[in-house]
Amino acid sequence: MSNSYARPILRTTDLSAGLRVVERLLAIADLRDLEVDFEVRVSSADVLAALLELIPHAWWCAEGDRDGSSDQGDDPAAHLPVRLRGWAMSPETVEPFIKAVGDSPATVRWDFMGWPEAPExxxxxxxxxxxxxxxxxxxxxxxxxxxxPDHTVFVxxxxxxxxxxxxxAAQVGLGVIGDLVMAPY
Structure with missing residues (x-):
């Protein structure tokens, strides 16, 4: 993974509206090698169980200065809250992931070959x-x-x-709504 710079283009309380904007952006992208990465802060044993069923080999670590991680072979349920990640997932896992996270803070990142030419x-x-x-x-x-209580789409x-x-943003009928920031990982 490489660092990129991201800019928000939509903030909405309607998760399906956010997903529609993502679909429109993906429709103009070069989707060769498309994969999806997930990250979520998990505080609930129920959410953790649902996520581990979907991503059985997820990487995780205890939040804050506490010990506990998948690298050490620990039980994530004994270390809540945890930060959990799944990399290189198929796009078909997005809907089950979003359902599993419930109200937990999470990101879904689509990774693909490239953006189209922007001659303008x-x-x-x-x-x-x-x-x-x-x-x-x-x-x-x-x-x-x-x-x-809302959701944000970043390009x-x-x-x-x-x-x-x-x-x-203009290609999908929107404008930028915030500054360009360095993205993690």
């Missing part, structure tokens, strides 16, 4: 580095630090191609 802003087709879309569920930021771009973010 002087950019050719973008490569895989920086070609992501993230849906933040029940949280406003990519680091899962600002729980919220990711290379820092040197920052002008691609507003161009992408």
């Amino acid at each position: 802003v002087g950019l050719g087709a973008g490569g895989a580095r920086g070609a992501f879309v993230t849906l933040c569920v029940n949280v406003r930021d990519l680091d899962l630090e600002e729980p919220a 990711h771009v290379k820092q040197v191609e920052a002008e691609r973010a507003p161009w992408l």
Whole structure:
């Protein structure tokens, strides 16, 4: 994984509206090698059980300064709250993941080959580095630090191609609604 820069383009209380915007963005992307990454802050044993059923080999670690992680072979239920991640998942797992997280803060990140050419802003087709879309569920930021009653869609771009973010937003009838930020992982 590589770092990218992300810019929010939609904030909504309607999760299905966020997913529709993601679908429209993916419709213009080069979807070769499409995969999805998940991250969630889990406080509930029920949510943890549902997520481990969906992502049995998920990486996890205890939140804060506490010990406990999948790397050590610990039981995640004994270390709640935990941060859980799944990488390189199939797109078909998105809906079950969103259902499993419930009200937990989570991110779904679509990773693909590249963005299309953006001649209006002087950019050719973008490569895989920086070609992501993230849906933040029940949280406003990519680091899962600002729980919220709404959901945010971010487009990711290379820092040197920052002008691609507003161009992408315009392609789906939106505008940017925040600053360009460095995305985690």
